[in-house]
Amino acid sequence: MKIPEVIFKQRLKFSEQWYNFLxxxxxxxxxxxxxxxxxxxxxxxxREIKKHMDExxxxxxxxxxxxxFIIGFVLxxxxxxxxxxxxxxEFLPAMVAISVVxxxxxxxxALIFAGRVSSGIGAELGSMRVTEQIDxxxxxxxxxxxxxxxxxxxxxxxxxxxxxxxxxxxxxxGCFIAVIVAEPTSLSYFIDTIIEAIxxxxxxxxxxxxxxxxxxxxxxxxxxxxxxVGGTEGVGKSSTTSVVIASMLILIVDxxxxxxxxxxx
Amino acid sequence: MVxxxxxxxxxxxxxxxxxxxxxxxxxxxxxxxxxxFGKSGTGKSxxxxxxxGLLTPDSGEVFVLGQNIHKFKRNEINNLRKSISxxxxxxxxxxxxxxxxxxxxxxxxxxxxxxxxxxxxxxxxLELVGLEDSIDKMPSELSGGMRKRIGLAxxxxxxxxxxxxxxxxxxxxxxxxxxxxxLILNLQKKLNTTSIVVTHDLIxxxxxxxxxxxxxxxxxxxxxxxxxxxxxxxxFLKNFFSKNIxxx
Numbered sequence: 001m002k003i004p005e006v007i008f009k010q011r012l013k014f015s016e017q018w019y020n021f022l023x024x025x026x027x028x029x030x031x032x033x034x035x036x037x038x039x040x041x042x043x044x045x046x047r048e049i050k051k052h053m054d055e056x057x058x059x060x061x062x063x064x065x066x067x068x069f070i071i072g073f074v075l076x077x078x079x080x081x082x083x084x085x086x087x088x089x090e091f092l093p094a095m096v097a098i099s100v101v102x103x104x105x106x107x108x109x110a111l112i113f114a115g116r117v118s119s120g121i122g123a124e125l126g127s128m129r130v131t132e133q134i135d136x137x138x139x140x141x142x143x144x145x146x147x148x149x150x151x152x153x154x155x156x157x158x159x160x161x162x163x164x165x166x167x168x169x170x171x172x173x174g175c176f177i178a179v180i181v182a183e184p185t186s187l188s189y190f191i192d193t194i195i196e197a198i199x200x201x202x203x204x205x206x207x208x209x210x211x212x213x214x215x216x217x218x219x220x221x222x223x224x225x226x227x228x229v230g231g232t233e234g235v236g237k238s239s240t241t242s243v244v245i246a247s248m249l250i251l252i253v254d255x256x257x258x259x260x261x262x263x264x265x
Numbered sequence: 266m267v268x269x270x271x272x273x274x275x276x277x278x279x280x281x282x283x284x285x286x287x288x289x290x291x292x293x294x295x296x297x298x299x300x301x302f303g304k305s306g307t308g309k310s311x312x313x314x315x316x317x318g319l320l321t322p323d324s325g326e327v328f329v330l331g332q333n334i335h336k337f338k339r340n341e342i343n344n345l346r347k348s349i350s351x352x353x354x355x356x357x358x359x360x361x362x363x364x365x366x367x368x369x370x371x372x373x374x375x376x377x378x379x380x381x382x383x384x385x386x387x388x389x390x391l392e393l394v395g396l397e398d399s400i401d402k403m404p405s406e407l408s409g410g411m412r413k414r415i416g417l418a419x420x421x422x423x424x425x426x427x428x429x430x431x432x433x434x435x436x437x438x439x440x441x442x443x444x445x446x447x448l449i450l451n452l453q454k455k456l457n458t459t460s461i462v463v464t465h466d467l468i469x470x471x472x473x474x475x476x477x478x479x480x481x482x483x484x485x486x487x488x489x490x491x492x493x494x495x496x497x498x499x500x501f502l503k504n505f506f507s508k509n510i511x512x513x
Contacts, residue, residue: 127360136357139317140371140423141346143339 024223024245031223035153038146045151052155057163060116064163067112068170071104072096075171076178089183093190094197096175101198101206105168107254110213113160114246118221121152122242125225126235134226149226153218160214161207168206205261212257213250220246267294269328270427270459271316276325278311278483285311286322287483293476295426298453298460300470300491303480304505309463310354312480313429316461317351318342330426347375350425354432356416358404364391364415365400371423390418393455394448410441414448421452428453430462434469446472467506479505 075096083089125148128134137144172194179185224238224245271293278286285308293299301309314320316327318334327334330348337345358367368387372378378386391397394414404412413433420428433449434442446469453460453473462473470477470491477494479487479502487494487502495506 131355131360132353132357133359135314135319136351136353136359138319139346139349139351140374140419141343142371142374143343 027227028219028223031149031219031226034145035150035219038143039150039154041146045147048147048151049154049158052152053159056117056155056159059120060113060163063112063116064109064167065170067108068105068167069174071108071167072100072171072174072176073178074174075099075104076175077181080178080182090193092179093172093175093193097172097194097198098202100168100171100175101202103206103254103258105171106164106206106210106213107250109164109167110160110210110217110250110254111247113156113163113214114217114220114250115243117156118217118224118242118246119239121156121218121221122225122228123235123239125149125222126228126238127232129226129228130231130235145226149222152222153215156218156221157211157214160217161210164207164210205257205264209254209257209261212253216249216253217246220249268331269293270295270297270330271461272326272328273312273316274326274328276312276315276322276327278308278315278320278322284483286315288325289480289483289485290325291478291485291488293427293459293461295459296453296457298450298462298473298475300474300477301461301463301480302465302470302477302494302505305465307480308483309480310431313351313431313461313463317346317349317429347423348426350420350423350428352413352416352420352428352430352433354435356404356412358407358412358415358419360404362404363400364396364402364404364407367404367415368419368422371419375423386422390422393421393452394418410437410445413437413441413445417445417448417452421456421458424456425458427459427461430460430464432464432466433462434464434466439468442466443468443472445469449473 076092079095080089080092083092083095125134128148134144134148137147176185176187176190179190221242224242228234228238230237269292271291273289273291276286276289277284289308289312291299301312303309311320315322316329316334318327318337321335329345332345334342334345358364359370362370365387368390369383372383372386387400388397391400394417396411396414396418399407399411399415404415407415417433430449434445437445446466449460449462449469450473452458460473462469464470474491477487477489477491478485479494481501486499487497494502497503
């Protein structure tokens with residue numbers, strides 16, 4: 001696996017920044033190819049994948065809980081006066097539900113996940129790289145790419161959609177509370193309105209793109225961590241750049257997927 | 266004829282324009298302890314990493330246990346590495362695992378052993394390095410000397426035919442350094458392994474060495490016994506050892 005070396009300097013010239021950008025993109029492509037090459041080779045490391053899913057889920061659970069609730073609550077609070085002007089407050093649950101299911105839920109969960117998990121993976125693998133733990137694994141006859149990288153990417157790819165569904169549910173809870181604060185509404189009416197508003201075409205693209213986001217978060221974190229150079233300073237850089245690159249890729253890929261899903265559905 | 270465990274022919278390695286190893290050829294025989302001396306940055310660690318296949322040489326051949334390691338595919342290298350161990354300078358213990366898990370790791374991954382046998386092996390190896398009580402500690406709870414011992418335990422638990430040591434006594438006080446060196450020698454005698462030890466430490470070399478090579482600017486400047494090296498008339502080598510003796 002040949003990965004271009006990223007320049008490790010404090011102040012970079014413009015051309016060097018371009019070089020670094022292209023090197024990172026090439027590296028990510030090489031990593032993706034290597035991932036698909038090794039993901040289906042035995043042993044499948046199911047135990048490690050489960051372990052990472054547990055860790056990542058627990059790590060992000062509190063923050064996504066708060067975020068999910070706040071998204072729905074604030075969105076409903078902000079939108080309610082505007083809809084009231086047009087006498088259309090009965091559309092509030094449907095409007096919040098569609099926004100959260102199609103866009104806000106998946107993207108905000110993915111961005112929070114990137115901030116929490118991508119940096120964590122970058123720092124963890126980076127520290128293993130600079131302290132030669134990855135080399136130690138390699139020389140003990142274990143494939144470190146399979147054991148460390150593939151398992152983490154699979155775990156992030158599976159766990160993010162689950163977290164997103166959880167966030168969407170909490171956003172609806174937040175929305176319901178905001179709605180009953182404004183005007184008394186029954187829970188059954190609220191649920192009926194949402195079920196009527198959300199169609200299959202809203203749910204599938206919203207959830208399915210989180211698999212791609214989860215893959216990207218794992219991929220970027222693992223790539224930056226696995227290729228860390230420059231000692232402890234390099235570990236810090238890997239951690240922060242993981243978040244930046246993962247967030248940027250999530251937004252770019254989201255724009256592409258929105259357009260793509262609009263064509264399909 | 267004694268079996269050659271490692272045989273290197275005309276090995277060269279560059280990083281960018283900097284020549285690290287320049288046409289190095291050497292060998293080790295079964296049960297032999299070879300010491301590699303040299304100033305910092307002369308390619309000693311690179312030599313070890315080329316032997317185990319962590320680095321690919323620019324030219325030359327590296328035969329380990331009779332097989333050219335750099336001609337191998339990934340899974341073939343992994344199979345060969347089951348017979349080799351590497352003790353890293355900073356021990357490279359897995360931070361997220363306990364001492365027990367660190368020692369179990371190569372056994373679980375590479376050998377089909379029962380849980381009972383694995384536990385027995387872990388306990389026996391920890392007894393050899395005198396750290397049975399640390400079995401459930403995390404690496405962060407261990408001192409430098411203890412980490413080296415656990416690193417050593419992890420290296421020998423698979424009973425390898427070849428062990429590569431990268432500065433096994435660096436950063437340790439002279440007493441612990443001597444203890445580690447004696448431990449390496451005792452384990453080598455007990456398991457009849459072959460060792461290549463990269464070090465700056467003369468005390469360590471005096472305890473372990475069967476044969477010594479001295480690297481200068483990526484080339485072998487001396488090959489022979491430790492006594493021959495110490496009595497060598499070359500001003501650079503004399504200077505190296507006078508510094509080492511003063512530091513004793």
